[in-house]
Amino acid sequence: MKEPEEKTEEPNEKRPRESLLTLVPRLARFVYHVSRDPRVPWAAKASLVGLAAYLASPIDIIPDWVPAAGYLDDVLVVGFVVSYVLARVPPEVVREHWGEDIHTLERIRDLARRKGKREGKEPEH
Numbered sequence: 001m002k003e004p005e006e007k008t009e010e011p012n013e014k015r016p017r018e019s020l021l022t023l024v025p026r027l028a029r030f031v032y033h034v035s036r037d038p039r040v041p042w043a044a045k046a047s048l049v050g051l052a053a054y055l056a057s058p059i060d061i062i063p064d065w066v067p068a069a070g071y072l073d074d075v076l077v078v079g080f081v082v083s084y085v086l087a088r089v090p091p092e093v094v095r096e097h098w099g100e101d102i103h104t105l106e107r108i109r110d111l112a113r114r115k116g117k118r119e120g121k122e123p124e125h
Helices: 016-036 042-056 072-088 091-098 102-118
Strands: none
Touching: 016 042, 016 072, 016 091, 072 102, 091 102
């Protein structure tokens, strides 16, 4: 009788949950390095500084104590700013500062492209 084959995971493939867990620290490192890179336009850097100030501020569009919606404004603002920065920063600079997990970066870019198509504009790359 043949034994069932064990599923082996490729070393470069990550499950979606693992990618999600590493996304926040990866974004923090990315923001830090991009904000210090001279090839990045000042408007993209300013939007990152504005995002950090908004997230650190106790004043929110929707207060955090509101159930199920309290953190929604934070998530939406982060999404818009990341989309804006990815559209303005040259792709080679993004890849350089993002790191090894290019698949997650491509998923984020795809989401930004879909959002741009819904709004009638395509992000510049």
